[in-house]
């Protein structure tokens with residue numbers, strides 16, 4: 047079979063791979079983009095977008111169910127088939143957009159095959175062809191880990207790969223893993239009327255660096271569905287349904303189990319040992335996170351597959367850095383990376399920004415349990431913890447608060463700008479907004495760091511702020 051040649055081969059046509067190929071080609075390299083499916087990215091097909099579509103339906107149901115507090119009664123009728131149809135209709139539009147992008151690639155760039163290394167400059171494709179590539183970008187993503195006891199349960203098992211294909215909502219769902227995927231999908235399903243129970247082997251929620259926030263998450267979400275900590279239940283199939291046993295005689299039956307127990311990098315089958323890279327006990331190479339280069343090899347690694355920052359905007363940026371550097375190799379250029387930034391789209395959302403409490407000289411707390419605008423909207427719960435250095439400069443935040451996905455962006459941008467609490471307090475806060483709630487935390491930081499409050503701003507609060 048034929049041997050293909052290129053300056054830069056990109057393995058994996060997900061978010062990181064698409065971005066890497068574009069950057070390498072933009073920098074003048076001849077490229078190949080290799081993927082067995084070209085079905086669309088994980089984000090569009092089975093990740094970010096369908097999960098947010100399910101959460102959006104759940105939010106509508108929740109608002110309708112809780113409207114009576116406003117004097118409005120609208121008990122929701124949930125048509126599970128229609129919920130899943132709308133999800134797939136919208137999801138398919140996003141996925142089609144990605145596939146349309148593949149059609150616009152220059153002829154011959156997209157290679158439909160699975161690749162593995164035969165050497166640092168040589169790839170073998172599963173259709174018998176081979177590729178001689180001066181440089182390669184690995185962008186093969188991650189895949190759900192299925193704990194051993196669940197591996198033989200056949201159609202009772204769901205992961206993010208097939209849960210969005212359900213024709214109808216199940217009546218009951220067990221979820222293994224109280225992490226990001228587990229809690230987003232558990233809350234969505236529960237709000238859509240599914241009986242949900244979440245199991246996690248850890249003794250507590252660990253989504254936040256702030257223990258008080260982890261407790262608040264457990265309390266708030268635990269009021270909507272059962273969360274069993276410190277448990278790795280044993281599954282069995284009984285009369286076509288799933289039975290879970292989790293010690294001390296406790297057991298329950300479910301229609302399905304959704305596995306959300308982490309997503310390890312997809313490196314199996316890549317034969318990375320043929321690249322000359324030193325691999326750790328998990329088979330992972332070391333790489334520079336400012337250049338995405340593996341050691342001093344002509345090989346770069348971007349996106350979930352490097353296991354460092356497994357979220358979309360990072361995959362996209364890492365792909366751009368890797369693709370550009372692959373094209374320029376050996377003149378690779380380091381790029382500054384932005385602070386850590388993750389959002390879990392529960393209601394309220396959970397976010398981590400920048401550095402955490404261990405690096406902070408002072409901490410400011412805004413309690414959203416009685417915040418004005420949050421009360422107006424019947425969303426008053428949670429808190430924002432802001433971290434600052436000794437000069438009252440913001441370095442990070444942890445939050446679980448209404449509007450948290452938006453607040454998190456403001457805070458991240460303030461951290462990137464190096465803004466101080468005083469400077470932020472000196473900016474206008476419209477009334478009544480969720481943003482106003484941040485002022486308590488900012489004022490606490492000014493006091494703790496012995497920095498003056500802005501002299502031209504009132505330090506009181508308008509009613510309900």
Ligand SMILES: Cc1cc2nc3c(=O)[nH]c(=O)nc-3n(C[C@H](O)[C@H](O)[C@H](O)COP(=O)(O)OP(=O)(O)OC[C@H]3O[C@@H](n4cnc5c(N)ncnc54)[C@H](O)[C@@H]3O)c2cc1C
Nearest residue numbers: 058060061062088093094160161186187349350356357358
């Ligand atoms: C349910 C869920 C919800 C999520 N929600 C969010 C969210 O709201 N916000 C957010 O920021 N992130 C979210 N994420 C994470 C985000 O989806 C990922 O960080 C992102 O998709 C990673 O992109 P990637 O390019 O690294 O991998 P992928 O998009 O998975 O691409 C990897 C590609 O590599 C290909 N491949 C694998 N092996 C080979 C091989 N040997 N040869 C050739 N090709 C190969 C695969 O076919 C695939 O196309 C979510 C993830 C999941 C699972």
Ligand SMILES: NC(=O)c1ccc[n+]([C@@H]2O[C@H](COP(=O)([O-])OP(=O)(O)OC[C@H]3O[C@@H](n4cnc5c(N)ncnc54)[C@H](O)[C@@H]3O)[C@@H](O)[C@H]2O)c1
Nearest residue numbers: 193223224225226227228246247278306307308356389390
């Ligand atoms: N909003 C977002 O940005 C978003 C949404 C979904 C997914 N993601 C990405 O996907 C990644 C994977 O998400 P995830 O939720 O699968 O992983 P995770 O690491 O967030 O959570 C996995 C959980 O499963 C538990 N667990 C593992 N094995 C277990 C077992 N055998 N029994 C019981 N519990 C077990 C762990 O203790 C952990 O709490 C995330 O790290 C994130 O990067 C992001």
